Amino acid sequence: MADRQPIGKAELARQLREFIDPHYVIEDAETQKVYECDGLPMYCATPLLVVVPETVDQIQQAMRVCHRHRIPVVARGAGTGLSAGAMPVSDGVVLSLARLTRIVDIDPLARSARVQPGVRNLAISEAAAEHGLYYAPDPSSQIACTIGGNVAENAGGVHCLKYGLTVHNILKLEVITVAGEKVTIGSEGLDTAGCDLLALMIGSEGLLGVVTEVTVKLLPVPQRAQVVMAAFDQVQTAGAAVGEVISRGIVPAGLEMMDSHAIKAAEAFCGAGYPVDAKALLLCELDGTREEVQQGIEQVEHLFLRLGATATRVSHDEAERALLWKGRKSAFPAVGRIAPDYYCMDGTIPRSQLARVLAEIDTLAEHYSLRVANVFHAGDGNLHPLILFDASVPGEFEKTEELGGRILELCVAVGGCITGEHGVGIEKIRQMHVQFDEVELAQFRAIKSAFDAGGTLNPGKGIPVLKRCQEYRALDARASLR
Amino acid sequence: MADRQPIGKAELARQLREFIDPHYVIEDAETQKVYECDGLPMYCATPLLVVVPETVDQIQQAMRVCHRHRIPVVARGAGTGLSAGAMPVSDGVVLSLARLTRIVDIDPLARSARVQPGVRNLAISEAAAEHGLYYAPDPSSQIACTIGGNVAENAGGVHCLKYGLTVHNILKLEVITVAGEKVTIGSEGLDTAGCDLLALMIGSEGLLGVVTEVTVKLLPVPQRAQVVMAAFDQVQTAGAAVGEVISRGIVPAGLEMMDSHAIKAAEAFCGAGYPVDAKALLLCELDGTREEVQQGIEQVEHLFLRLGATATRVSHDEAERALLWKGRKSAFPAVGRIAPDYYCMDGTIPRSQLARVLAEIDTLAEHYSLRVANVFHAGDGNLHPLILFDASVPGEFEKTEELGGRILELCVAVGGCITGEHGVGIEKIRQMHVQFDEVELAQFRAIKSAFDAGGTLNPGKGIPVLKRCQEYRALDARASLR
Structure with missing residues (x-):
């Protein structure tokens, strides 16, 4: 500059x-x-x-x-x-963008809503509820997080297994370019002429423009949702069961897994009735018409038992469903009680590698003398290892960060990806060199330049501008632990 | 250069x-x-x-x-x-890319197939059939067209209403850059780190790179498919019925419309049993489990009758279903028999504008003294007006081309788009100036430069490089009628 x-x-x-x-x-x-x-x-x-x-x-x-x-x-x-x-x-x-909080328009016939970027994720579904519609992607932070931020990071959530990430639920964006020009990206139809920039813009972390209006898809609220919980005495068995459910053509609304650390912490935190001696817990939710949910839940429960579940429990009403999810949804704060600090990782692996990767994470954790709790979207292979540490111990965060990097590199090694739903930001910028080769990174930089030749939009995030991974080691982006 | x-x-x-x-x-x-x-x-x-x-x-x-x-x-x-x-x-x-015809791998568990670009669209479904799977997008040319071409033009088909266009059915691409480098775009997981270039590459008409391998999603072959045909004595009534089906939350596998010219031509060509005095015909196919299809078909038939259908017919077996579709599928060659030449347009409009746009096309056709037959994907608002003309009459193709341009501009005027599933190519490059403003076109050119600074990949197609629409009038791209 x-x-x-x-x-x-x-x-x-x-x-x-x-x-x-x-x-x-x-x-x-x-x-x-x-x-x-x-x-x-x-x-x-x-x-x-x-x-x-x-x-x-x-x-x-x-x-x-x-x-x-x-x-x-x-x-x-x-x-x-x-x-x-x-x-x-x-x-x-x-x-x-916190003051741009207007829901501009809800069109129940077209099943879409046009909203400003500062509208909270959950507020869209609340506003659409009178039409029997909702917005599907549901990050854990949905009470607080905004649709603009969801677009920037391509946010996910428990129900993304069936309904997709943010990128699969957005029709159109209004974007302000670095030079202050207004452009429209995407359309309300299936096809759009010209370059399809919509997916490129979603997840681009503010590197390509500033989103000022979002048109989202709305879906009809399902007639019924039911969840089956299954306990396993081995992580491997639970991992195999996940693969089996998916390969049978069942499409759960959500299929979540928790390991022993997470089960214990969650149960102590909110008493959801989880079996605390289980080595792994699966929560599988189905939604749809009454008949198909009932049929599907029976099928999944039967399958889990046949594949070695030591116990199962099916929700019979909304209160029981909420209770079974309560433990999962409060797993992060629950883990926060069993360690002074935790660091939530985010990576994706092929489902077939679940058991192997969880075992390797254990080995890595042992090597670094750190504990790792696993709470994650098993159905789509999106891991969230929570590394437990104590920031007041000198050097422990550095060790944590290194373990985190090793876990992301493990995801790449088994054919996965360093992101799932949290984006790259600054956190994973070093691992971009592990995921992509120089030709691919050069392509990303050229794209970035096509939108922002001066490099003033959110510099330092998402796309590594430095040539070598090592240069990042010296980077002073991280200021201090707080 | x-x-x-x-x-x-x-x-x-x-x-x-x-x-x-x-x-x-x-x-x-x-x-x-x-x-x-x-x-x-x-x-x-x-x-x-x-x-x-x-x-x-x-x-x-x-x-x-x-x-x-x-x-x-x-x-x-x-x-x-x-x-x-x-x-x-x-x-x-x-x-x-005609010699790259290898189906590299079919993974029934992941429900994906990795194929070379020269593999024919239908060949993928044929190869996946032994696993009970198929590839959903089905352009009319699916016996002949290749997956590489489908990716280049973001091809559609009758079943795209439910299953999406090519862009919604591709997981990953291997692409050779203009400089001969190999890059991978997309992934087999939900998320991918870095710039999401997959949708950008799909439909980019060879302007950004050459696709050398395609990983497609496969879907389970539906248990059952059934079609209901409905005749209407007014195009408006049929158009309203289309909107009504969709707004009730029914998601047909296909919802097609033919107007009077097309009905007559198709019936004369193949005797599908279409009512030749009808002003409009709808074909609505549902697929899924036996129960849901049966229930849905009854509901749709009832709805059509209530909304003014003068006759309906439901397929009761595969032979009858094939017969009802036969007329629709051969509508293009059938129209070819009632005029020396025809020019197939492709544009998309909001479904709510169907009746209005069809009426305006009639008015335009009258103005140009040309006949237009309409056969199209009504459910997704993807029009295919077929302009009938005689190339041996001097000036008639020019008139046809002008009418075609006016129809595309009409699509834009009602909030639609100049493409549906055929791409922009050279044909619609002038209308890119109608669809997009200069800021948006400049953005497209910058993207193009990010991949191909020298402009040697498929020059003259897709993205207008000339500044003004008028300059295209002088363009000598079209050589001669044959």
Whole structure:
């Protein structure tokens, strides 16, 4: 950025206040504090300024000011991301989309909703409920996280096995380019002429543009949902059962697995009735019409028992279903009680490798003298190893981070992928060199340049700009543990 | 291309013959003849050379030679495309993928097949049949068209209403870049790290790279399929019925519409038992389990009758189902019998606009003194107006082409799109300026440059490089009617 036109923080703030309510151009360190990291607080930084525009027009103007002066821009939703994708850069602006919270339109006939990026994930389903419709992707953070952030990270959730990730549930985006121009990407029809940029934009972590409106698909709320829980005395047996369910053509709404550490922690936390001596627990939910769910649940329960489940339990009403899920849904905070800190990893493997990878994670954990609890979307092979550690012990986070990296590399080695639903952000940028070769990375960089030649959109995230993995070792992105 | 290294046809052929069987480097005009157009023969050109490599390695080498000498490359499958996407350029090489016909692997557990680009669409389903699986997208040309061509044009078909276009049924691609490098795009899992280039590559008409391997999703063959035919005495009533079926949450496997011209032509051609006095005919197919299909068919038939159908007929066995579809499937050749020539358009509109658009097409046709038959995928709003004309009448094709352009512009005006499943190619490149504004087109050009800075991959197709629509009027792409 040699040709950057120099501009001080005060002058930048002045220019932005010409069209944004002065109160929402945040300069003071205290108010900025909440913006210094996302849901992965190990990575944090203080930005130059935080701006919280109210309209798309203000966003366009802010983008133009930043573009003119080559100021980096980091867009931000609710900050619940888990890969430091929304971490500020110290010489840049954080562009919070928190005030764009309008549900513009719900079209029950077309089964779609047009919403602003700051609308919370769950708020879409709440608004669509009167039409018997809902928005399917359901990240654990759905009460808080925004659809804009979901689009940025291609968020997933328990029900993505059947209904897909964010990328499979978005029809159209309105995007502001780095130069402040407004473009429409995607359409409400099946096909769209020209380059299909929709999937490229989804999961691009704010590197290609700023999303200012999202048209999502809505689905009819299923008549019925039922869950079967199965306990196993071996992780291997549970892993094999997952493969068996899928290969029989059953498409569960969700198929989740928890290991011994996670079962114990969850049960102690909320008393869902989990068998605490089990080595692995599967939760398999089916949804659809009454008849098909009933038939399917019987089939799955029978299958689990035949494949060695030591106990099963089927939900018979909504209260029981909620109870069985309660343990799974509170597994993260539950694990938070059995260790001072935990680090949630995210990677995807072929389902056939489940048992092998879980065994290797155990071996790795032993090598690093760390404990790992596993709570994950088994049906789609999306692992979430939770590494337990104590940040107050010198060197323990570094060890944790190294183990995390080894786990991601293991995912790649078995034919999987370093992401599942949390994105790359800063967290996984080193592993991009493990996942992709130089030709592929060069292609990504060329794409990035096609949208943002100056490299001012969320610099340092998603796509490695440095040539060699090793250079990242020296990177000072991670500031300090908090 | 000022810095092009000059090389003659003979020298190019010599270099290519160093690694490709000399016989498959085609120089003579007679053998080249079959390559001079795709399924839209109004647009044709003679290439410099045609090469038909046998291996991916040969493709990489050929790409390197062409790249070094800045020779344009037009990849080609079976040549069944309908937008002149595979039309040669006179100073370039046609790269035929017809010899890459290997089904590399079928994985019934993962429900996927890895195939070479020259494999015919239907051959995938034939090979997967022993596992009870099939590949869903079914273009009319599925006996002949190749999966590589399907990927290039994002092909559709009758069953795309339920199962999506090609883009919704591909997991992974192996692509050779313009410089001859091999890259992998997509993955077998739900998520993929890095830029999601898969959808971008699908439908990109050979402008971004050459696809050398395709991993497709396979689906279980449905237990049962049944079709209900309904006749209407008004196009409007039939159009409204289409909207009503979809808005009730019924997801037909296919929902097709034919107008009066098409019904008469089809019935005369193959005697499917269509009511020739009907103004519109709907064919609605449902598939799934026996129970749901039976229930659904009853519901749809009842609905059609309530909404004004003058007659209905339900298929009771596979023979009757095949018969009812026979007329629809042979509608194009049937129309070919009632006029010397026809021009098949392809555009998409919101379903709510069906009746209005069909009426406006009638008005336009009258204005141009041409007849238009309509046979189309009503369920997804994908129109295929067939303009009937006589190429031997001077000026009649020009008039036809103008009417075609007006129809595409009408699609855009009602909120639709200039493509449905045939791509842009050369045919619709002028209408790209109607569909997109300059900012969006500039974005497409930047993307194209990110993959192919020299612009040698399938030049002139898909993305307009000229600044103004008018410039295309002077374009000499269309050589002559044949």
